[in-house]
Amino acid sequence: MTGDERKDLVQKFAALFSLVVLIVAFSLTSDAFFSLGNAMTVSLQTTSIAFLGIGVTVVILTGGIDLSVGSVLALSGTVAGLLVKAGWPVYAGMGVGVLVGTLCGIINGLVVTRLKLAPFIATLGMMMIARGVALQLTGAAPVSQLGEAFGELGNGAFFRMLEKGANGLPHMIFPGIPYPVVLMVLMAIVVAFILRRLSIGRHVYAVGSNEEASRLAGVNVNGTKMFAYATSGFLAGVTGIILMSRLVTAQPNEGVMYELDAIAAAVIGGTSLMGGVGTISGTMIGAFVIGILRNGLNMNGVSSFIQQIIIGCVIIGTVYVDHLRNRR
Template sequence: MPDTTKKQKLRFLPTGSALHRLSALLTLLLLIGVFAFTSPAFLSVNNGLTVLLQTSVIGLLAIGMTMVIITGGIDLSVGSVLALSGVIAGLLIKAGLPVAPAMVMGVVTGGVCGLMNGLIITKMRITPFVATLGMMMIARGIALQLTGAAPISRLGEAFGWLGNGALFRLVEMQDNGFPRVIFPGIPYPAILLVIMAILGAYLLQRRQIGRHIFSVGSNEEAARLSGVNVDRTNIWAYTASGALAGLAGMVLMSRLVTVQPNEGVMYELDAIAASVIGGASLMGGVGSISGSMIGAFIIGVLRNGLNMAGTSAFIQQIIIGIVVIGAVYIDQIRNRK
């Protein structure tokens, strides 16, 4: 009887991953409190929407990166794939294709790059670090070659709808003929991020592919002996990461209303940082979409708060680097235990 009671009590204790997510959430709340104290404008509606917009791209990349990291891999190509996807969409729009199909083709381009990563890793047996590093250079090179390293502009107002539109935006016309924004609305990129995060969490937690991803990351050989198609699982994870990078590219380029082939530099490190801060283990087998979203918002809030405090971009990189090292160190301690 006492043994049964002990088991029942243990069942309600949070796991290490849950504790990591909880600590990340507390860190996020602490950062919000500190920046709200140092700058009264930090908690304004407009600044909150700015944080949502800034975090949406990192969050989309982090969803795909989390899936890859759980398999025990890494994807260094997402920043370059983001840029290439935007370039393809921009060139197709210039060629006369409507905006929506062009954006879909941009996402497909990202998925194809991810598929190539998966095939190179599984069929050629090249380590994920080297394979995705190669794709990072290839995708960036193609983007720069196709555009001559020049931006693609004049893509039309419809191209900016996804990145700059908002749900429930309220605007009234004043007597002087100029519009006045009553409520800026919920940005479409933030809504898209929520939808993709829910879908990603559902796939990881409720579907067979999610169980396979965790089993491959926990022990690849044991997963293979259990009947899991390891190669197909890895290919799926990298394809999903590439497609989400393409989607992030559509959001970012739409916000700029211009395609910039140099965009996305270092974004892969932000995505990795968000996943690790949120509890994903670089050893594989551990991670969650909710944790990665918290990690993405930690990075977004840090950047926004430091910007409002007048901190230089170089100091921001140093601070975020220290945060990432701390998160990885905590992950190593957890793995040892």
């Protein structure tokens, strides 16, 4: 085991320990927290952080950063909503929405690799452009009345069980496993497999560890970075259509500050902001740390303003730990 792998493992176990502590603490403070229904709710709420976190992790592993994912998800979901509103089949409209997200990621990659701009600046520009386009396309107004079929992806579930109660209304026996949760797990497995088993994945780690050495070793550095940013854009597009499907409304203002949650999930899970160190499993743990923290604080009546303060402190603390780790 290399030194980087050992540090990554220590950070991942630290994140897992934090997750267990949060679950125990919130179970003691709220009777409703440790229940099957709430577990499904937390999983569903965490999907957005996880999808974006997976994409951002791939980018950070190359030594870059992607600040545009929140705006890109809004643009992707808005495009999908507008196309469905115009009469397109639901999944065709959603497919184009995902393609729009992927295209934004490709543009980010081109600006970083061809124009040689710093990833921070390139993706900051895309953050503003994508949000502006989404607002312009909709006149800053939500796109509503998209029909029940549009909400199926975000609100459907496998194995959902209902029965008719004494009052004639449906009673939930088992909430089912939400489609977004299943998709989240599948996507995490696929990306983890790519990073660990395929050559492009090994190149991602190599570029983040030492870009110049990778280039001298024959690695296509620009192609690897393009892959990373395209992956992040693709997953932002997927997040956009799932979020809009859950709302059954396309919201151009959706996704504000989501990029910070995504980056925080990656760093909490052991991804180094210096690049070359990190895993998808660690990012998933980090996403659930944030999701459970929010859910537990909500159930204990903590205001959203205090939640922002707490999560902000968590972000600062984890980045500081990452800084100490790299300095050692």
